[in-house]
Amino acid sequence: MSFLAFEGVTFGFPGAPPVVDGIDLAIAPGEFHCLVGRSGCGKTTLLRLAAGLVAPRRGRVLVDGSTAIDQRRVGFVFQAPTLLEWRTVLDNVLLPVALQRRPTPADVRQAEALLAQLGLARHAARHPRQLSGGQQSRVALARALLPSPPLLLLDEPFAALDAITREELQHDLLRLAERLGTTVLFVTHDIAEAVYLGDRVSVLAGGRLRRTVPVPLEVPRQPGTRESTGFVAACAVLRAALGVEAVAA
Numbered sequence: 001m002s003f004l005a006f007e008g009v010t011f012g013f014p015g016a017p018p019v020v021d022g023i024d025l026a027i028a029p030g031e032f033h034c035l036v037g038r039s040g041c042g043k044t045t046l047l048r049l050a051a052g053l054v055a056p057r058r059g060r061v062l063v064d065g066s067t068a069i070d071q072r073r074v075g076f077v078f079q080a081p082t083l084l085e086w087r088t089v090l091d092n093v094l095l096p097v098a099l100q101r102r103p104t105p106a107d108v109r110q111a112e113a114l115l116a117q118l119g120l121a122r123h124a125a126r127h128p129r130q131l132s133g134g135q136q137s138r139v140a141l142a143r144a145l146l147p148s149p150p151l152l153l154l155d156e157p158f159a160a161l162d163a164i165t166r167e168e169l170q171h172d173l174l175r176l177a178e179r180l181g182t183t184v185l186f187v188t189h190d191i192a193e194a195v196y197l198g199d200r201v202s203v204l205a206g207g208r209l210r211r212t213v214p215v216p217l218e219v220p221r222q223p224g225t226r227e228s229t230g231f232v233a234a235c236a237v238l239r240a241a242l243g244v245e246a247v248a249a
């Protein structure tokens, strides 16, 4: 049983060869699935197909068994936080609800709770420009999680952050997704990030799925996970699948 399934999915722009070509992938409910690949290999396009923002030319995409994707049940986090400057942090988090109806006190409490879990309780009344890049990324994450979407799609959400902030956010995201039981598809260029986060990692090359690798690491991840031999071995498998040459020490 899968929560997100690609069945023979092909997509291309008019007059050009396919950028996503014959993808078969089934992601289980509650799975954290990472997608790695070189620039231009079709990762973002695959996310857009999963969100129902574009339709396949061939094949089908199923979310919770249906090809009629309900976008209210899909959270999306982009590489840039894309916050609204004229709204406070709290109002940015409440935006998905405010677009549909007037937020209730329960919505506000839930938004405040998410901000607290992401270490932003004291920043709720601020505006995005008063926050650091990492804090803005946290707001974008809280905004995507507010409607408790069963499916969360993330497109290199931490790419612009420094290494320490990125690791903190990876930890927070894993914890929240696990607690909420969210099924996650996470796109990244970064092999170590994919291995740390993913239950499984898929390698995309030239629009095709080259390999899907299970990550045999303990859940929840431990402080020493990144130094473990299992972690290093999983990174090596993925580097080989991506065709990345090992660099001599």
Ligand SMILES: Nc1ncnc2c1ncn2[C@@H]1O[C@H](COP(=O)(O)OP(=O)(O)OP(=O)(O)O)[C@@H](O)[C@H]1O
Pocket: 013, 019, 037, 038, 039, 040, 041, 042, 043, 044, 045, 046
């Ligand atoms: N609107 C468009 N019209 C034509 N071609 C496009 C369009 N958008 C993307 N492409 C092409 O589709 C291919 C896949 O793009 P996509 O954004 O999915 O790649 P990606 O793997 O996410 O890349 P990156 O890692 O650089 O973000 C690329 O070759 C790109 O040039």
